[in-house]
Amino acid sequence: xxxxxxxxxxxxxxxxxxSGIYMWDTAGKRYIDGSSGAMVSNLGHSDPAVLDAMRAQMxxxxxxxxxxxxxxxxxxxxxxxxxxxxxxxxxxxxxxGGSEAVESTLxxxxxxxxTQGQPQRFKVISRYPSYHGCTLxxxxxxxxxxxxxxxxxxxxxxxKIPAPRAYLDGLNPDDRATGLHYANMLETAILQEGPDTVxxxxxxxxGGASTGALVxxxxxxxxxREICTxxxxxxxxxxxxxxxxxxxxxxxxxxxxxxxxxxALSKGFGSGYAPLGAMIARDDxxxxxxDGGGFIHGFTYAGNPLACAAGVAVLGQIAARDLVGNAExxxxxxxxxxxxxxxxxALIGDVRGKGLLCAFELMADRATKxxxxxxxxxxARLVDIAYDNGLIIYSRRTRGGTSxxxxxxxxxxxxxxxxxxxxxxxxxxxxxxxxxxxxxxxA
Numbered sequence: 001x002x003x004x005x006x007x008x009x010x011x012x013x014x015x016x017x018x019s020g021i022y023m024w025d026t027a028g029k030r031y032i033d034g035s036s037g038a039m040v041s042n043l044g045h046s047d048p049a050v051l052d053a054m055r056a057q058m059x060x061x062x063x064x065x066x067x068x069x070x071x072x073x074x075x076x077x078x079x080x081x082x083x084x085x086x087x088x089x090x091x092x093x094x095x096x097g098g099s100e101a102v103e104s105t106l107x108x109x110x111x112x113x114x115t116q117g118q119p120q121r122f123k124v125i126s127r128y129p130s131y132h133g134c135t136l137x138x139x140x141x142x143x144x145x146x147x148x149x150x151x152x153x154x155x156x157x158x159x160k161i162p163a164p165r166a167y168l169d170g171l172n173p174d175d176r177a178t179g180l181h182y183a184n185m186l187e188t189a190i191l192q193e194g195p196d197t198v199x200x201x202x203x204x205x206x207g208g209a210s211t212g213a214l215v216x217x218x219x220x221x222x223x224x225r226e227i228c229t230x231x232x233x234x235x236x237x238x239x240x241x242x243x244x245x246x247x248x249x250x251x252x253x254x255x256x257x258x259x260x261x262x263x264a265l266s267k268g269f270g271s272g273y274a275p276l277g278a279m280i281a282r283d284d285x286x287x288x289x290x291d292g293g294g295f296i297h298g299f300t301y302a303g304n305p306l307a308c309a310a311g312v313a314v315l316g317q318i319a320a321r322d323l324v325g326n327a328e329x330x331x332x333x334x335x336x337x338x339x340x341x342x343x344x345x346a347l348i349g350d351v352r353g354k355g356l357l358c359a360f361e362l363m364a365d366r367a368t369k370x371x372x373x374x375x376x377x378x379x380a381r382l383v384d385i386a387y388d389n390g391l392i393i394y395s396r397r398t399r400g401g402t403s404x405x406x407x408x409x410x411x412x413x414x415x416x417x418x419x420x421x422x423x424x425x426x427x428x429x430x431x432x433x434x435x436x437x438x439x440x441x442x443a
Contacts, residue, residue, distance in 0.1 A: 018045035021412050021419055023392075031387070034423050035394035035410050039208070039241045039357070042268030043314050043323070044412040050273050050313040057309035066303045073308035080315050081278055084250050086259040091286040093295070094303040096275040098240035099133030101264035102202070104279040106137055107297045109200045109234045109262060112285045115292040118232075121199040125189050125233075128160040129210040129400050132202060132238055132264075141202055144210050146401040159193055161185040163207065166217050167350050168369050168399075179219030187227045200234040200262075201227075205252035206354055208241040209396045212361060212406030213353035221256040228261075234285075235260040240277070241357070244268025245318050245413055248328030248355030255354065261285065268413075271314045274307035323413040330415050331355035337424040338409065345431050347372075347438075356413060361398055361406040364442065371404040372442070379405040382434045389433075391426035 013025035021044055023031045033041060043050065057073060064071050078092040093108075095101050106124060113121040126132065128143030139148050140155040143163075148155075164182035166173040171181065190198050205221065207214030228235040237260040242252030246268050249255055262285070266277030289295050301307070318324060331354060338360050342348040349363030362378050364370045372378050379395040382405075386393050398404030411423060 020044045021415055031390050031392050034391050035408055036412050039410045040267045040272040042244050042413045043271040043317055044414040049317055050310055053309050053313035057306050062306045064305055071305040073305045074303040077308040077311045085280045088282055089280045090283050091281045093279040095277040095299055096301050097277050098266035099135045099138045101266050101277040101279050102133045102138045103135050105236045105262040105264050111289045115288040120196055123193055123198045125159045125201045127163040129163055131210040144401045159189055161189050163211050164216050164220055173217035176219040179217035180223055183220045183223035186224055190231050195231045198233050200236050202236040202238055204238045206242050206247055212359035212398055213357045215354055221258045225258045236262045238264050240264055240266045245324035245327050246355055246357050248331055250324055270311050273310040276307040276311050327355040327413045333420055334358050357410050359406050359408045374403045385433050386430040389426050389430050
Protein backbone atom coordinates (compact mmCIF):
# COMPACT_ATOMS: atom_id res chain seq x y z
CA UNK A 1 0.00 0.00 0.00
CA UNK A 2 1.32 3.44 -0.93
CA UNK A 3 0.70 6.67 0.90
CA UNK A 4 0.68 8.51 -2.42
CA UNK A 5 -2.48 9.63 -4.15
CA UNK A 6 -3.00 11.47 -7.41
CA UNK A 7 -6.05 11.59 -9.69
CA UNK A 8 -7.49 8.07 -9.62
CA UNK A 9 -7.06 4.70 -7.99
CA UNK A 10 -5.80 3.13 -11.22
CA UNK A 11 -2.72 1.10 -10.27
CA UNK A 12 0.52 1.45 -12.19
CA UNK A 13 3.80 -0.45 -11.81
CA UNK A 14 6.85 1.04 -10.16
CA UNK A 15 9.32 2.74 -12.51
CA UNK A 16 12.80 1.25 -12.35
CA UNK A 17 14.76 3.09 -15.06
CA UNK A 18 14.44 4.96 -18.34
CA SER A 19 16.71 5.58 -21.30
CA GLY A 20 16.00 7.29 -24.60
CA ILE A 21 12.36 6.63 -25.54
CA TYR A 22 12.12 3.51 -23.36
CA MET A 23 11.11 2.93 -19.72
CA TRP A 24 11.22 -0.22 -17.57
CA ASP A 25 9.26 -1.17 -14.49
CA THR A 26 10.71 -3.10 -11.55
CA ALA A 27 9.41 -6.36 -13.00
CA GLY A 28 11.55 -5.78 -16.10
CA LYS A 29 8.74 -4.94 -18.53
CA ARG A 30 9.69 -2.38 -21.20
CA TYR A 31 7.44 0.47 -22.34
CA ILE A 32 7.82 2.89 -25.26
CA ASP A 33 7.19 6.42 -24.05
CA GLY A 34 4.93 7.25 -26.96
CA SER A 35 3.62 10.44 -25.34
CA SER A 36 6.85 11.75 -23.76
CA GLY A 37 5.06 11.44 -20.43
CA ALA A 38 2.59 14.32 -20.68
CA MET A 39 4.37 15.73 -23.74
CA VAL A 40 7.33 16.61 -21.53
CA SER A 41 10.35 14.41 -22.31
CA ASN A 42 11.33 16.06 -25.60
CA LEU A 43 14.96 15.02 -25.19
CA GLY A 44 14.15 11.50 -24.05
CA HIS A 45 15.27 9.98 -20.79
CA SER A 46 18.67 9.91 -19.07
CA ASP A 47 20.56 12.00 -21.59
CA PRO A 48 24.24 11.83 -20.49
CA ALA A 49 25.02 15.48 -21.30
CA VAL A 50 22.11 16.74 -19.20
CA LEU A 51 22.94 14.46 -16.29
CA ASP A 52 26.58 15.60 -16.39
CA ALA A 53 25.49 19.24 -16.33
CA MET A 54 23.22 18.60 -13.36
CA ARG A 55 25.98 16.80 -11.47
CA ALA A 56 28.35 19.69 -12.09
CA GLN A 57 25.78 22.15 -10.77
CA MET A 58 25.09 19.96 -7.73
CA UNK A 59 28.77 20.15 -6.86
CA UNK A 60 28.47 23.95 -6.79
CA UNK A 61 25.01 24.74 -5.36
CA UNK A 62 21.53 23.28 -5.60
CA UNK A 63 19.58 26.30 -4.37
CA UNK A 64 20.02 30.04 -4.33
CA UNK A 65 17.00 32.18 -3.59
CA UNK A 66 16.37 34.61 -6.42
CA UNK A 67 16.17 37.65 -4.12
CA UNK A 68 19.55 36.82 -2.61
CA UNK A 69 21.63 35.74 -5.60
CA UNK A 70 21.76 35.59 -9.36
CA UNK A 71 23.18 32.34 -10.66
CA UNK A 72 25.19 31.55 -13.76
CA UNK A 73 22.79 28.85 -14.87
CA UNK A 74 19.69 31.05 -14.62
CA UNK A 75 21.43 33.93 -16.42
CA UNK A 76 22.64 31.58 -19.15
CA UNK A 77 19.23 29.99 -19.61
CA UNK A 78 17.49 33.37 -19.72
CA UNK A 79 19.86 34.53 -22.46
CA UNK A 80 19.39 31.34 -24.48
CA UNK A 81 15.61 31.56 -24.11
CA UNK A 82 15.47 35.20 -25.20
CA UNK A 83 17.63 34.37 -28.23
CA UNK A 84 15.04 31.79 -29.31
CA UNK A 85 12.04 34.06 -28.71
CA UNK A 86 10.53 36.46 -31.26
CA UNK A 87 12.12 39.90 -31.55
CA UNK A 88 11.18 42.24 -28.72
CA UNK A 89 10.52 39.48 -26.18
CA UNK A 90 13.75 39.53 -24.17
CA UNK A 91 12.59 39.33 -20.57
CA UNK A 92 12.42 35.90 -18.94
CA UNK A 93 10.81 34.92 -15.61
CA UNK A 94 11.41 31.34 -14.47
CA UNK A 95 8.83 29.08 -12.84
CA UNK A 96 8.48 25.39 -12.03
CA GLY A 97 5.74 24.32 -14.44
CA GLY A 98 3.11 25.19 -16.98
CA SER A 99 0.34 26.30 -14.65
CA GLU A 100 2.75 28.69 -12.95
CA ALA A 101 3.90 30.01 -16.32
CA VAL A 102 0.33 30.75 -17.43
CA GLU A 103 -0.57 32.29 -14.07
CA SER A 104 2.49 34.52 -14.35
CA THR A 105 1.43 35.83 -17.76
CA LEU A 106 -2.01 36.74 -16.43
CA UNK A 107 -0.63 38.63 -13.44
CA UNK A 108 2.05 40.45 -15.40
CA UNK A 109 -0.54 41.48 -17.99
CA UNK A 110 -2.80 42.83 -15.26
CA UNK A 111 -0.01 44.76 -13.58
CA UNK A 112 1.03 46.23 -16.91
CA UNK A 113 -2.38 47.70 -17.72
CA UNK A 114 -2.49 49.23 -14.25
CA THR A 115 0.71 51.11 -15.08
CA GLN A 116 -1.01 52.31 -18.25
CA GLY A 117 -3.96 53.76 -16.36
CA GLN A 118 -6.38 51.08 -17.54
CA PRO A 119 -7.64 49.42 -14.32
CA GLN A 120 -10.92 48.44 -16.01
CA ARG A 121 -9.11 45.81 -18.12
CA PHE A 122 -9.31 42.43 -16.40
CA LYS A 123 -11.10 39.97 -18.69
CA VAL A 124 -9.02 37.25 -20.32
CA ILE A 125 -10.69 35.65 -23.33
CA SER A 126 -9.76 32.05 -24.11
CA ARG A 127 -11.19 29.23 -26.21
CA TYR A 128 -13.52 26.32 -25.68
CA PRO A 129 -12.26 23.65 -25.48
CA SER A 130 -8.84 24.56 -24.09
CA TYR A 131 -6.54 23.70 -21.23
CA HIS A 132 -4.22 26.20 -19.56
CA GLY A 133 -3.41 24.70 -16.16
CA CYS A 134 -4.76 23.49 -12.84
CA THR A 135 -4.44 26.54 -10.56
CA LEU A 136 -7.66 28.47 -10.02
CA UNK A 137 -6.44 31.34 -12.20
CA UNK A 138 -5.45 29.02 -15.03
CA UNK A 139 -8.64 26.99 -14.65
CA UNK A 140 -10.74 30.15 -15.03
CA UNK A 141 -9.45 30.45 -18.61
CA UNK A 142 -9.60 26.70 -19.27
CA UNK A 143 -12.49 25.30 -21.31
CA UNK A 144 -12.84 21.69 -20.18
CA UNK A 145 -15.99 21.06 -18.15
CA UNK A 146 -14.95 18.06 -15.99
CA UNK A 147 -11.90 19.96 -14.74
CA UNK A 148 -13.55 23.34 -14.19
CA UNK A 149 -17.12 22.63 -13.05
CA UNK A 150 -16.32 21.59 -9.45
CA UNK A 151 -14.47 24.85 -8.86
CA UNK A 152 -16.72 27.30 -10.70
CA UNK A 153 -17.97 29.01 -7.49
CA UNK A 154 -14.37 29.72 -6.51
CA UNK A 155 -13.29 31.37 -9.76
CA UNK A 156 -13.79 34.58 -11.72
CA UNK A 157 -15.58 33.37 -14.85
CA UNK A 158 -13.87 34.43 -18.05
CA UNK A 159 -15.33 34.67 -21.59
CA LYS A 160 -14.69 31.94 -24.17
CA ILE A 161 -14.84 31.71 -27.94
CA PRO A 162 -15.03 28.45 -29.93
CA ALA A 163 -11.77 26.71 -30.79
CA PRO A 164 -11.30 26.50 -34.59
CA ARG A 165 -12.37 22.87 -34.96
CA ALA A 166 -12.98 23.10 -38.71
CA TYR A 167 -12.99 19.31 -39.09
CA LEU A 168 -16.04 19.04 -36.83
CA ASP A 169 -17.84 21.98 -38.42
CA GLY A 170 -17.41 20.73 -41.98
CA LEU A 171 -15.16 23.63 -42.99
CA ASN A 172 -11.96 23.55 -45.02
CA PRO A 173 -8.98 24.42 -42.79
CA ASP A 174 -6.91 25.28 -45.86
CA ASP A 175 -9.34 28.00 -46.89
CA ARG A 176 -8.41 31.43 -45.54
CA ALA A 177 -12.11 32.20 -45.12
CA THR A 178 -12.27 29.46 -42.51
CA GLY A 179 -9.43 30.98 -40.52
CA LEU A 180 -11.06 34.40 -40.63
CA HIS A 181 -14.43 32.89 -39.64
CA TYR A 182 -13.01 31.58 -36.36
CA ALA A 183 -10.61 34.45 -35.69
CA ASN A 184 -13.32 37.07 -36.11
CA MET A 185 -15.18 35.44 -33.24
CA LEU A 186 -12.52 37.04 -31.07
CA GLU A 187 -13.43 40.51 -32.32
CA THR A 188 -17.10 39.78 -31.71
CA ALA A 189 -16.35 38.70 -28.14
CA ILE A 190 -14.21 41.78 -27.48
CA LEU A 191 -17.01 44.06 -28.68
CA GLN A 192 -19.61 42.19 -26.64
CA GLU A 193 -17.53 42.35 -23.46
CA GLY A 194 -16.52 45.97 -24.04
CA PRO A 195 -13.07 46.55 -25.55
CA ASP A 196 -11.91 48.65 -22.60
CA THR A 197 -12.54 45.72 -20.20
CA VAL A 198 -10.58 43.04 -22.08
CA UNK A 199 -7.06 42.45 -20.80
CA UNK A 200 -5.79 39.58 -22.94
CA UNK A 201 -6.51 36.70 -25.27
CA UNK A 202 -4.70 33.42 -24.58
CA UNK A 203 -4.28 30.77 -27.25
CA UNK A 204 -2.46 27.48 -27.75
CA UNK A 205 -0.88 27.90 -31.22
CA UNK A 206 -1.48 24.19 -31.77
CA GLY A 207 -3.99 22.54 -29.50
CA GLY A 208 -2.85 20.43 -26.59
CA ALA A 209 -4.70 17.89 -24.49
CA SER A 210 -8.15 19.44 -24.77
CA THR A 211 -8.34 19.53 -28.58
CA GLY A 212 -5.74 16.91 -29.49
CA ALA A 213 -3.06 18.61 -31.60
CA LEU A 214 -5.55 20.91 -33.32
CA VAL A 215 -3.80 22.91 -36.05
CA UNK A 216 -5.43 26.31 -36.70
CA UNK A 217 -6.84 27.02 -40.15
CA UNK A 218 -4.99 29.23 -42.62
CA UNK A 219 -4.89 32.88 -41.59
CA UNK A 220 -6.17 32.31 -38.06
CA UNK A 221 -3.02 33.14 -36.10
CA UNK A 222 -2.28 36.25 -38.15
CA UNK A 223 -5.82 37.57 -37.81
CA UNK A 224 -6.01 37.19 -34.03
CA ARG A 225 -2.75 39.14 -33.79
CA GLU A 226 -4.32 41.94 -35.84
CA ILE A 227 -7.44 41.97 -33.68
CA CYS A 228 -5.51 42.10 -30.41
CA THR A 229 -3.39 44.98 -31.70
CA UNK A 230 -6.46 46.87 -32.91
CA UNK A 231 -8.19 46.76 -29.53
CA UNK A 232 -5.15 47.05 -27.26
CA UNK A 233 -5.60 43.47 -26.02
CA UNK A 234 -2.46 41.59 -24.98
CA UNK A 235 -1.88 38.36 -26.89
CA UNK A 236 -0.59 35.44 -24.83
CA UNK A 237 0.73 32.32 -26.52
CA UNK A 238 0.44 29.24 -24.32
CA UNK A 239 3.45 27.31 -25.61
CA UNK A 240 3.63 25.01 -22.58
CA UNK A 241 3.15 21.96 -24.79
CA UNK A 242 4.19 23.29 -28.20
CA UNK A 243 7.39 25.06 -27.12
CA UNK A 244 10.78 23.38 -27.05
CA UNK A 245 10.77 22.14 -30.64
CA UNK A 246 7.99 19.57 -30.50
CA UNK A 247 6.10 20.82 -33.56
CA UNK A 248 9.13 21.14 -35.84
CA UNK A 249 9.74 24.76 -34.83
CA UNK A 250 11.06 25.87 -31.45
CA UNK A 251 7.77 27.66 -30.77
CA UNK A 252 4.52 26.43 -32.27
CA UNK A 253 3.63 29.93 -33.42
CA UNK A 254 6.84 30.07 -35.48
CA UNK A 255 4.93 28.14 -38.16
CA UNK A 256 2.93 31.32 -38.82
CA UNK A 257 5.51 33.95 -37.96
CA UNK A 258 3.26 35.66 -35.42
CA UNK A 259 4.61 37.48 -32.37
CA UNK A 260 2.69 37.57 -29.09
CA UNK A 261 3.16 39.95 -26.18
CA UNK A 262 3.71 37.18 -23.64
CA UNK A 263 4.66 33.49 -23.85
CA ALA A 264 4.11 30.69 -21.32
CA LEU A 265 6.65 27.87 -21.72
CA SER A 266 7.34 24.62 -19.85
CA LYS A 267 7.19 20.83 -20.40
CA GLY A 268 9.74 20.17 -23.18
CA PHE A 269 11.68 23.29 -22.15
CA GLY A 270 13.16 21.28 -19.26
CA SER A 271 12.28 17.89 -20.78
CA GLY A 272 11.44 16.41 -17.40
CA TYR A 273 14.93 16.60 -15.94
CA ALA A 274 13.82 19.12 -13.31
CA PRO A 275 10.65 21.14 -12.73
CA LEU A 276 11.10 24.11 -15.04
CA GLY A 277 9.09 26.64 -17.01
CA ALA A 278 9.27 30.25 -18.03
CA MET A 279 7.30 33.34 -18.91
CA ILE A 280 8.81 35.37 -21.75
CA ALA A 281 7.63 38.96 -21.99
CA ARG A 282 7.89 42.02 -24.17
CA ASP A 283 10.60 44.38 -22.91
CA ASP A 284 8.38 47.43 -22.50
CA UNK A 285 5.80 45.47 -20.49
CA UNK A 286 8.40 44.41 -17.96
CA UNK A 287 10.04 47.83 -17.88
CA UNK A 288 6.73 49.50 -17.11
CA UNK A 289 5.90 47.07 -14.31
CA UNK A 290 9.36 47.30 -12.78
CA ASP A 291 9.31 51.11 -12.94
CA GLY A 292 5.85 51.03 -11.37
CA GLY A 293 7.07 49.32 -8.22
CA GLY A 294 7.98 45.81 -9.32
CA PHE A 295 6.28 42.55 -10.18
CA ILE A 296 4.09 41.45 -7.25
CA HIS A 297 4.54 37.77 -7.92
CA GLY A 298 7.02 34.95 -7.43
CA PHE A 299 7.72 31.33 -6.57
CA THR A 300 10.24 29.94 -4.13
CA TYR A 301 11.92 27.78 -6.76
CA ALA A 302 11.92 30.37 -9.55
CA GLY A 303 15.31 30.28 -11.25
CA ASN A 304 16.50 27.31 -9.23
CA PRO A 305 20.13 26.82 -10.32
CA LEU A 306 19.86 23.04 -10.65
CA ALA A 307 16.73 23.25 -12.78
CA CYS A 308 18.25 26.00 -14.90
CA ALA A 309 21.45 24.02 -15.38
CA ALA A 310 19.32 21.17 -16.70
CA GLY A 311 17.50 23.62 -18.97
CA VAL A 312 20.75 24.99 -20.39
CA ALA A 313 21.90 21.46 -21.19
CA VAL A 314 18.53 20.52 -22.70
CA LEU A 315 18.52 23.53 -25.03
CA GLY A 316 22.13 22.81 -25.90
CA GLN A 317 21.32 19.24 -26.89
CA ILE A 318 18.22 20.25 -28.86
CA ALA A 319 20.38 22.62 -30.91
CA ALA A 320 23.48 20.42 -31.25
CA ARG A 321 21.49 17.40 -32.42
CA ASP A 322 19.03 19.30 -34.64
CA LEU A 323 16.11 17.84 -32.72
CA VAL A 324 13.74 20.52 -33.94
CA GLY A 325 14.53 19.37 -37.48
CA ASN A 326 14.16 15.76 -36.44
CA ALA A 327 10.75 16.55 -34.95
CA GLU A 328 9.67 17.95 -38.30
CA UNK A 329 11.02 14.97 -40.27
CA UNK A 330 9.82 12.26 -37.90
CA UNK A 331 6.54 14.11 -37.41
CA UNK A 332 5.79 13.86 -41.12
CA UNK A 333 6.61 10.15 -41.01
CA UNK A 334 4.44 9.62 -37.93
CA UNK A 335 1.54 11.50 -39.51
CA UNK A 336 1.82 9.27 -42.58
CA UNK A 337 1.76 6.15 -40.40
CA UNK A 338 -1.32 7.38 -38.52
CA UNK A 339 -3.06 8.07 -41.82
CA UNK A 340 -2.24 4.50 -42.80
CA UNK A 341 -3.93 3.25 -39.65
CA UNK A 342 -6.92 5.45 -40.48
CA UNK A 343 -7.27 3.57 -43.76
CA UNK A 344 -7.35 0.28 -41.86
CA UNK A 345 -9.66 1.30 -39.03
CA ALA A 346 -12.97 2.99 -39.84
CA LEU A 347 -13.18 4.00 -36.20
CA ILE A 348 -10.43 6.60 -36.72
CA GLY A 349 -12.28 9.70 -37.88
CA ASP A 350 -9.48 12.26 -37.96
CA VAL A 351 -5.68 12.53 -37.82
CA ARG A 352 -4.04 15.89 -37.10
CA GLY A 353 -0.99 17.66 -35.74
CA LYS A 354 2.41 19.13 -36.59
CA GLY A 355 5.82 17.66 -35.95
CA LEU A 356 5.83 15.16 -33.11
CA LEU A 357 2.61 16.58 -31.68
CA CYS A 358 0.16 14.25 -33.43
CA ALA A 359 -3.24 12.87 -32.55
CA PHE A 360 -6.01 10.70 -33.91
CA GLU A 361 -9.66 10.80 -32.93
CA LEU A 362 -12.07 7.88 -32.74
CA MET A 363 -15.59 8.41 -34.07
CA ALA A 364 -18.69 6.30 -34.49
CA ASP A 365 -19.19 7.71 -37.98
CA ARG A 366 -16.38 9.31 -39.95
CA ALA A 367 -18.76 11.04 -42.37
CA THR A 368 -20.98 12.71 -39.78
CA LYS A 369 -18.20 13.07 -37.15
CA UNK A 370 -20.53 11.51 -34.58
CA UNK A 371 -18.56 10.55 -31.45
CA UNK A 372 -18.51 7.14 -29.87
CA UNK A 373 -20.97 6.56 -27.06
CA UNK A 374 -19.36 8.15 -23.99
CA UNK A 375 -20.35 5.09 -21.96
CA UNK A 376 -17.72 3.12 -23.87
CA UNK A 377 -14.95 5.22 -22.25
CA UNK A 378 -12.82 4.68 -25.33
CA UNK A 379 -10.36 7.38 -24.29
CA ALA A 380 -9.46 5.32 -21.23
CA ARG A 381 -9.82 1.81 -22.58
CA LEU A 382 -7.53 2.14 -25.60
CA VAL A 383 -4.86 3.76 -23.43
CA ASP A 384 -5.00 0.80 -21.04
CA ILE A 385 -4.78 -1.74 -23.87
CA ALA A 386 -1.79 0.05 -25.36
CA TYR A 387 -0.15 0.28 -21.93
CA ASP A 388 -0.54 -3.46 -21.44
CA ASN A 389 1.13 -3.89 -24.83
CA GLY A 390 4.06 -1.72 -23.74
CA LEU A 391 3.09 1.54 -25.43
CA ILE A 392 2.27 4.72 -23.54
CA ILE A 393 -0.09 7.16 -25.28
CA TYR A 394 -2.14 10.06 -23.88
CA SER A 395 -5.85 10.66 -24.21
CA ARG A 396 -8.57 13.16 -23.46
CA ARG A 397 -12.17 13.74 -24.46
CA THR A 398 -12.27 16.05 -27.45
CA ARG A 399 -15.59 17.80 -27.11
CA GLY A 400 -15.29 19.81 -23.91
CA GLY A 401 -14.44 16.78 -21.82
CA THR A 402 -17.82 15.08 -22.00
CA SER A 403 -17.60 13.14 -25.27
CA UNK A 404 -15.27 12.41 -28.15
CA UNK A 405 -12.05 10.45 -27.78
CA UNK A 406 -8.65 11.56 -29.03
CA UNK A 407 -5.20 10.10 -28.46
CA UNK A 408 -1.95 12.02 -28.55
CA UNK A 409 1.04 10.21 -30.04
CA UNK A 410 4.03 12.39 -29.17
CA UNK A 411 7.27 10.46 -28.70
CA UNK A 412 10.52 12.23 -27.77
CA UNK A 413 12.25 14.36 -30.39
CA UNK A 414 15.10 11.83 -30.57
CA UNK A 415 12.79 9.19 -32.08
CA UNK A 416 14.02 7.33 -35.18
CA UNK A 417 12.22 5.77 -38.15
CA UNK A 418 12.77 2.30 -36.69
CA UNK A 419 11.23 3.39 -33.41
CA UNK A 420 8.27 4.89 -35.25
CA UNK A 421 7.74 1.45 -36.76
CA UNK A 422 7.68 -0.03 -33.23
CA UNK A 423 5.15 2.55 -32.12
CA UNK A 424 2.96 2.00 -35.16
CA UNK A 425 3.01 -1.78 -34.76
CA UNK A 426 1.93 -1.51 -31.13
CA UNK A 427 -0.79 1.00 -32.01
CA UNK A 428 -2.03 -1.34 -34.73
CA UNK A 429 -2.10 -4.24 -32.29
CA UNK A 430 -3.89 -2.19 -29.65
CA UNK A 431 -6.50 -0.84 -32.07
CA UNK A 432 -7.24 -4.36 -33.30
CA UNK A 433 -7.74 -5.53 -29.72
CA UNK A 434 -10.00 -2.60 -28.95
CA UNK A 435 -12.09 -3.21 -32.08
CA UNK A 436 -12.52 -6.85 -31.04
CA UNK A 437 -13.99 -5.70 -27.71
CA UNK A 438 -16.57 -3.35 -29.20
CA UNK A 439 -20.22 -4.30 -29.62
CA UNK A 440 -20.95 -5.52 -33.15
CA UNK A 441 -23.09 -2.50 -34.02
CA UNK A 442 -20.17 -0.17 -33.23
CA ALA A 443 -17.27 -2.19 -34.64
